[in-house]
Amino acid sequence: MNVFSEPEQRSDSTDVLRSDGTESAVTETPMFRLGRILFGGILAFNALDNLRNLQGRVDYADAKDTPLARVSVPAISGSLLLGGLSVALWRAPVAGATAVASFLIGVTPMMHDFWNAEDEEQQQQELIHFLKNTALLGGALAFLEIAQREE
Template identity: 60%
Template sequence: MFGGVLAFTAIDNLRNLDEMVGYAESKGAPEPERTVPFISGSLLFGGIGIAAWKFPRLAAGAVAAFLVSVTPAMHDFWAIDDDQQREQELIHFLKNVALLGGAIAFLRIGQDD
């Protein structure tokens, strides 16, 4: 289920690529036209890899790398003045931190294979 949700998220990012690139651009992400498809692809790889249990450590590492690189840049709740928007960014930030915890757990579990 964990991997499936991540893969779905990545597919959604890729299906709405223009919107995701625009959002990344608004957050000051470097070269969003190149980085957004690349990191969404790494999330897709990681999600499918975890779900299918193929290369589990590599897949979990891809997910962790995605979350570590994206979370503070895209969900910088501390820099938002609007209360409602800040709350939404905080929710996304905390969700990603929880997902990172899951990815780290899968990194450990994947060592046994």
């Protein structure tokens, strides 16, 4: 194999070449499976935690002036739970990754508005959560792209 030669063109950009020379879908690789289980599983766990501590989450959302917090917090937590499980299990992954991305797009600037923090410690904590959620959004978008290519 010449490492300086042009790579072969493949018809499906979600295929990978295995060490034995055969091709398989990226979604069938152990690393991808582990990644989606960790990503989706942790998000589903966080959603369950939101639902178990619902009153505290509603109170926090009320403090952030979230509209209809008593309705929106359980609804979006349920959406995150279903989205996380969908990605982890790779069942209806387009819908699941879309649900996760929608959750993060809506929640992140509303709940982690570091620019409105009153003291430096609170600003730092909100910035950490904002950046963490932004990174998770990147992961959700990557899973969404792969899921759409599989359809």
